[in-house]
Amino acid sequence: xxxxxxxxxxxxxxxxxxxxxxxxxxxxxxxxxxxxxxxxxxxxxxxxxxxxxxxxxxxxxxxxxxxxxxxxxxxxxxxxxxxxxxxxxxxxxxxxxxxxxxxxxxxxxxxxxxxxxxxxxxxxxxxxxxxxxxxxxxxxxxxxxxxxxxxxxxxxxxxxxxxxxxxxxxxxxxxxxxxxxxxxxxxxxxxxxxxxxxxxxxxxxxxxxxxxxxxxxxxxxxxxxxxxxxxxxxxxxxxxxxxxxxxxxxxxxxxxxxxxxxxxxxxxxxxxxxxxxxxxxxxxxxxxxxxxxxxxxxxxxxxxxxxxxxxxxxxxxxxxxxxxxxxxxxxxxxxxxxxxxxxxxxxxxxxxxxxxxxxxxxxxxxxxxxxxxxxxxxxxxxxxxxxxxxxxxxxx
Amino acid sequence: xxxxxxxxxxxxxxxxxxxxxxxxxxxxxxxxxxxxxxxxxxxxxxxxxxxxxxxxxxxxxxxxxxxxxxxxxxxxxxxxxxxxxxxxxxxxxxxxxxxxxxxxxxxxxxxxxxxxxxxxxxxxxxxxxxxxxxxxxxxxxxxxxxxxxxxxxxxxxxxxxxxxxxxxxxxxxxxxxxxxxxxxxxxxxxxxxxxxxxxxxxxxxxxxxxxxxxxxxxxxxxxxxxxxxxxxxxxxxxxxxxxxxxxxxxxxxxxxxxxxxxxxxxxxxxxxxxxxxxxxxxxxxxxxxxxxxxxxxxxxxxxxxxxxxxxxxxxxxxxxxxxxxxxxxxxxxxxxxxxxxxxxxxxxxxxxxxxxxxxxxxxxxxxxxxxxxxxxxxxxxxxxxxxxxxxxxxxx
Numbered sequence: 001x002x003x004x005x006x007x008x009x010x011x012x013x014x015x016x017x018x019x020x021x022x023x024x025x026x027x028x029x030x031x032x033x034x035x036x037x038x039x040x041x042x043x044x045x046x047x048x049x050x051x052x053x054x055x056x057x058x059x060x061x062x063x064x065x066x067x068x069x070x071x072x073x074x075x076x077x078x079x080x081x082x083x084x085x086x087x088x089x090x091x092x093x094x095x096x097x098x099x100x101x102x103x104x105x106x107x108x109x110x111x112x113x114x115x116x117x118x119x120x121x122x123x124x125x126x127x128x129x130x131x132x133x134x135x136x137x138x139x140x141x142x143x144x145x146x147x148x149x150x151x152x153x154x155x156x157x158x159x160x161x162x163x164x165x166x167x168x169x170x171x172x173x174x175x176x177x178x179x180x181x182x183x184x185x186x187x188x189x190x191x192x193x194x195x196x197x198x199x200x201x202x203x204x205x206x207x208x209x210x211x212x213x214x215x216x217x218x219x220x221x222x223x224x225x226x227x228x229x230x231x232x233x234x235x236x237x238x239x240x241x242x243x244x245x246x247x248x249x250x251x252x253x254x255x256x257x258x259x260x261x262x263x264x265x266x267x268x269x270x271x272x273x274x275x276x277x278x279x280x281x282x283x284x285x286x287x288x289x290x291x292x293x294x295x296x297x298x299x300x301x302x303x304x305x306x307x308x309x310x311x312x313x314x315x316x317x318x319x320x321x322x323x324x325x326x327x328x329x330x331x332x333x334x335x336x337x338x339x340x341x342x343x344x345x346x347x348x349x350x351x352x353x354x355x356x357x358x359x360x361x362x363x364x365x366x367x368x369x370x371x372x373x374x375x376x377x378x379x380x381x382x383x384x385x386x387x388x389x390x391x392x393x394x395x396x
Numbered sequence: 397x398x399x400x401x402x403x404x405x406x407x408x409x410x411x412x413x414x415x416x417x418x419x420x421x422x423x424x425x426x427x428x429x430x431x432x433x434x435x436x437x438x439x440x441x442x443x444x445x446x447x448x449x450x451x452x453x454x455x456x457x458x459x460x461x462x463x464x465x466x467x468x469x470x471x472x473x474x475x476x477x478x479x480x481x482x483x484x485x486x487x488x489x490x491x492x493x494x495x496x497x498x499x500x501x502x503x504x505x506x507x508x509x510x511x512x513x514x515x516x517x518x519x520x521x522x523x524x525x526x527x528x529x530x531x532x533x534x535x536x537x538x539x540x541x542x543x544x545x546x547x548x549x550x551x552x553x554x555x556x557x558x559x560x561x562x563x564x565x566x567x568x569x570x571x572x573x574x575x576x577x578x579x580x581x582x583x584x585x586x587x588x589x590x591x592x593x594x595x596x597x598x599x600x601x602x603x604x605x606x607x608x609x610x611x612x613x614x615x616x617x618x619x620x621x622x623x624x625x626x627x628x629x630x631x632x633x634x635x636x637x638x639x640x641x642x643x644x645x646x647x648x649x650x651x652x653x654x655x656x657x658x659x660x661x662x663x664x665x666x667x668x669x670x671x672x673x674x675x676x677x678x679x680x681x682x683x684x685x686x687x688x689x690x691x692x693x694x695x696x697x698x699x700x701x702x703x704x705x706x707x708x709x710x711x712x713x714x715x716x717x718x719x720x721x722x723x724x725x726x727x728x729x730x731x732x733x734x735x736x737x738x739x740x741x742x743x744x745x746x747x748x749x750x751x752x753x754x755x756x757x758x759x760x761x762x763x764x765x766x767x768x769x770x771x772x773x774x775x776x777x778x779x780x781x782x783x784x785x786x787x788x789x790x791x792x
Contacts, residue, residue, distance in 0.1 A: 048461075057453075071441070073649055106651065250462075277405060
């Protein structure tokens, strides 16, 4: 047996909980019919892209020079695409951005990897706030940094500032936030964002170096009611925004996103170069060219999110009735109720007896909870409600 | 000034020679007209994708479920896409491949990065053969391995086996080959490939561990006359094939490729897992989904390569007439003549006086040569010939 990277073997062989649920679901579907298996495990948008995406794709394919359309763009992305996105950000967030502050990436995962690799020096740590997207750990450790976790504040899933204050130390290179949040769905309040900015300024002063804010924002446009998502660069200068079109335009498989390196930061020029260097070192030649052009034509558009709003309302109402304690979150397409026993893994195993596929909170650094992805057909929600009710009756 | 990764800053700020030439070309185009600037520096396909690519794209966009079409595929790529590609490889190369041996990637650069990261343990080295694609060094060093170079054999750009024999040592994890080659255009002869396989077997036995062969094959289908490109996995069991559709389908910006991990290798199962783990660690969630589907429908197709054949013949004939010593290579879309003075950087500077933009061989580990990318309109070749002639007269 030859030596190859055991770390990579481990990363590639670990079957995720979600993958296990998927396999279980396939077996059950064969037994009881797919319509009777209630899979709430996958965060894949269930609504199509807005019509303008397909229309633009057809137009570009039919009416533009195919050599240019499918050719390499510059490594940071096509200049006119970056200008269109910068213009949209400028219009929406009241701060002037230029094309040169944007680095287009192969999705948000690539954006995060480039950001972490650009920032990391030996000994650096990044702080994440539970509940958090589990791949953060993979990305952070892959560039040689260490991940430190701030425990969740389950009453409202805003930030536990006492805990965050204790965790940020001299080796903290940055803090990663994700609002609207996967898995909780919670949007940080303006007050939370302001306190976060104040704390990071104080910590930067205390340690004599910038503590960066890495804002992972794939769900930025997926909010309910009149919710406003704070624009963090307006509150904290040294913010890197990592974005993806996966959720807003329902294009998760097409892999398009960006890193915004606001020029307000005194380190912006070097950091932008480092992000580009990281993209090169990680093998990202450029973001997919056709979808770069599509994104430029679809700035400010989103898929039709009304089905998510409907699903969310149905589930929140049902959970209140059946006795699942649940923060009513204002964004993304996840709910994160408390499980009805402390052991969330045992609870989610029990749920499978009712053909409910739910993801335990432990994987998100927040035991005692379960993630419910409601980016599913409303029909599935409606059919699943009796199962949720029966499951609750086991406990109450 | 905050500490961020100086390595990444350096990688992101280095302006490549090609980029410098591009900027020079823009300035000259404004002065003398774009048609009088002869840019031979860029390896971007100049022919459109075959019609089937656009037809398939239009059909998929108009007639398939957009949620599935643009959704995440599994990390290793859609199963039916992998099956289609495996079927094509099986039909063409006389060895049976299955979908499970293929891991789809975001282009060949990603394929190489995943392969290097999967294989690398501390202390490992990879051998590359000059002239070589300069990004190999970036990718190999980025995963913590060391790159060792075998000097070129300029008489024919086949392999200098004495030099290769000396360079492969106990720390050599693999040897990287690229045939048809960028920048020389040369295709390794069947005899070269057989000798390479024999040497790698002997070295593996000598050092008690497999010396892997990493075959970077984006130009596999771009060959002239009756040239056959040897299928290396049929000659050497422990071969990883890294492929891209950038050149064969003229889709460089769309970023689609694969790693083939042939199951014949006793380490195949672990290595496939490690490649998948590397993809995860590097932030590659899946290869772009629309173009995965397109590739499946276009297996075995290529762009119309006749213009390359024409350009190649024109240049080879002219170079023979003007006295540029040049191996007549059988693949890719590059020529790699000797420069008319030893110092290739000085020569290429001199060429700029004639508005000829040529890339010095030094960057490819092979001084005293120049790379000419002839994936350009034939018109540009024809208009450039007097400039090549005048340049030669300076020296003869």
